[in-house]
Amino acid sequence: MARADWEAVIGLEIHVQLATATKLFSAAPVSFGDEPNENIDPVTLGLPGALPVVNARAVELAVRLGLAMGCEIDRASRFARKHYFYPDLPKGYQISQFEEPICRGGVVVCDVDGVEKRFRLTRIHLEEDAGKNVHEGGRSLVDLNRAGTALCEVVGEPELRSPADAVAYMKELHQIVVALGVCDGNMEQGNFRCDANVSVRRRGETRLGTRTEIKNVNSFRFVGRALEYEIDRQIALVESGGAVVQETRGWDDEKGVTRSQRGKEDAQDYRYFPDPDLMELTLDEAFVERVRSELPELPRARRDRFVRDFGLTPYDADVLTQSAARAAYFEAVATATGDGKTAANWVINEVLGALNKAGLDVESSPVSAAALADLLGLLGKGTLSSKMAKDCFLAMYQDGVAPAAWVAKNGGQITDTGAIEAVVREVLDKNPEQVQELLSGKDKVLGFFVGQIMKATRGKANPQQVNEILAREVESRR
Numbered sequence: 330m331a332r333a334d335w336e337a338v339i340g341l342e343i344h345v346q347l348a349t350a351t352k353l354f355s356a357a358p359v360s361f362g363d364e365p366n367e368n369i370d371p372v373t374l375g376l377p378g379a380l381p382v383v384n385a386r387a388v389e390l391a392v393r394l395g396l397a398m399g400c401e402i403d404r405a406s407r408f409a410r411k412h413y414f415y416p417d418l419p420k421g422y423q424i425s426q427f428e429e430p431i432c433r434g435g436v437v438v439c440d441v442d443g444v445e446k447r448f449r450l451t452r453i454h455l456e457e458d459a460g461k462n463v464h465e466g467g468r469s470l471v472d473l474n475r476a477g478t479a480l481c482e483v484v485g486e487p488e489l490r491s492p493a494d495a496v497a498y499m500k501e502l503h504q505i506v507v508a509l510g511v512c513d514g515n516m517e518q519g520n521f522r523c524d525a526n527v528s529v530r531r532r533g534e535t536r537l538g539t540r541t542e543i544k545n546v547n548s549f550r551f552v553g554r555a556l557e558y559e560i561d562r563q564i565a566l567v568e569s570g571g572a573v574v575q576e577t578r579g580w581d582d583e584k585g586v587t588r589s590q591r592g593k594e595d596a597q598d599y600r601y602f603p604d605p606d607l608m609e610l611t612l613d614e615a616f617v618e619r620v621r622s623e624l625p626e627l628p629r630a631r632r633d634r635f636v637r638d639f640g641l642t643p644y645d646a647d648v649l650t651q652s653a654a655r656a657a658y659f660e661a662v663a664t665a666t667g668d669g670k671t672a673a674n675w676v677i678n679e680v681l682g683a684l685n686k687a688g689l690d691v692e693s694s695p696v697s698a699a700a701l702a703d704l705l706g707l708l709g710k711g712t713l714s715s716k717m718a719k720d721c722f723l724a725m726y727q728d729g730v731a732p733a734a735w736v737a738k739n740g741g742q743i744t745d746t747g748a749i750e751a752v753v754r755e756v757l758d759k760n761p762e763q764v765q766e767l768l769s770g771k772d773k774v775l776g777f778f779v780g781q782i783m784k785a786t787r788g789k790a791n792p793q794q795v796n797e798i799l800a801r802e803v804e805s806r807r
């Protein structure tokens with residue numbers, strides 16, 4: 330049977346580390362890269378008698394994310410204990426939310442290969458992260474710096490149908506959490522990572538197949554590759570008469586395979602129950618409305634607005650909305666010049682092009698939005714030709730020269746018709762043979778004349794005027 334006879338079903342659980350200064354239930358600092366066990370306290374250690382107190386900022390960020398995703402925000406949610414035994418979990422349970430999460434429903438809208446798709450969310454809940462087991466020199470050590478860090482787990486419905494869907498969905502969510510300031514988005518540090526659940530079924534089948542869960546994937550590329558591999562593995566397994574077992578697997582990117590890690594627990598294995606140390610989490614209307622009123626424009630809405638208001642192509646709009654800083658830079662230039670398309674071309678090709686070579690983005694641009702707008706103003710007025718504008722940009726970028734200063738030093742474009750005519754006539758007078766050749770139909774000679782005229786004006790004559798005047802003057806000599 331061919332892969333085309335099968336359908337993949339994928340649902341992602343994405344862990345978003347909330348950008349809080351302290352942990353979800355204590356004042357221990359959240360900070361990456363410190364000495365092991367530096368950022369801990371009695372609550373993190375789960376010492377007897379230490380009581381959790383919920384971090385208001387984490388709640389606010391969860392609500393912010395929920396509102397942005399179109400979730401229903403539960404005005405009363407509850408924390409639950411999820412029990413499992415592992416050395417990086419000192420209490421023996423993780424505080425999470427189970428039956429009463431803070432956000433329900435919601436949707437991720439994203440483009441997959443140019444087609445807009447909507448994927449529903451099941452829920453978003455708050456939970457604390459675990460610590461880290463370090464295995465070195467034949468010993469196993471535990472670092473609890475990360476334990477207790479605030480996470481939002483974004484649980485998607487099993488509606489994704491391909492690795493491409495999954496990658497697009499994950500990228501869109503990543504852009505959103507960063508734009509919201511809910512998460513720093515650092516995937517290398519594991520601050521945005523996913524568990525990818527996947528099953529296969531024959532086309533036409535409506536029941537879900539048995540799934541496996543690929544744990545803790547912290548790169549878009551890995552998610553795509555891991556899912557491709559896992560889908561093929563499951564299809565081959567079922568086709569050869571085997572059955573998929575529900576289990577947790579890990580992705581080995583070097584070998585390009587997923588590997589079984591452990592059997593997958595069901596909810597009853599975790600013995601969930603409401604955490605008696607924490608009160609019901611209630612949100613009042615004014616709080617939710619305040620958070621709603623503070624939502625920034627989301628990347629997708631901004632993209633659409635750039636297409637609509639500035640006449641950009643969806644592709645350009647996409648490039649320019651990759652970060653809030655890029656969008657703000659472009660918008661400042663476009664608004665100042667009143668010409669969105671030209672602004673987009675210059676920001677993408679010149680500014681981002683130059684920065685990209687140095688591995689930088691617009692935050693580090695030596696050319697400010699205002700300076701670029703000045704340059705484009707001179708280009709628009711015809712003071713500079715596009716060739717001159719590019720030279721000027723280079724001087725701005727490399728030496729911090731202001732556009733006006735560059736023009737003062739190098740002169741602007743020659744647009745005076747009389748002046749250009751004089752040069753054209755002089756060049757034609759000096760080259761009577763070539764004039765005859767041109768008149769007899771040898772169009773190639775045109776390039777020679779344009780070259781001579783540009784040389785005589787040191788590249789400053791307006792090219793369009795040169796072409797017009799040259800054609801007219803040659804014709805008058807027939």
Ligand code: ADP
Pocket residue numbers: 338339340341342484485486487488526527528537538539540542594595596
């Ligand atoms: P948990 O993994 O914590 O037990 P759930 O059972 O609610 O939680 O499922 C978590 C994720 O698995 C969700 O994103 C859901 O879309 C996805 N999922 C559930 N069943 C399947 C399935 N048969 N195939 C693929 N994905 C699935």
Ligand code: MG
Pocket residue numbers: 342524542
């Ligand atoms: Mg899971």
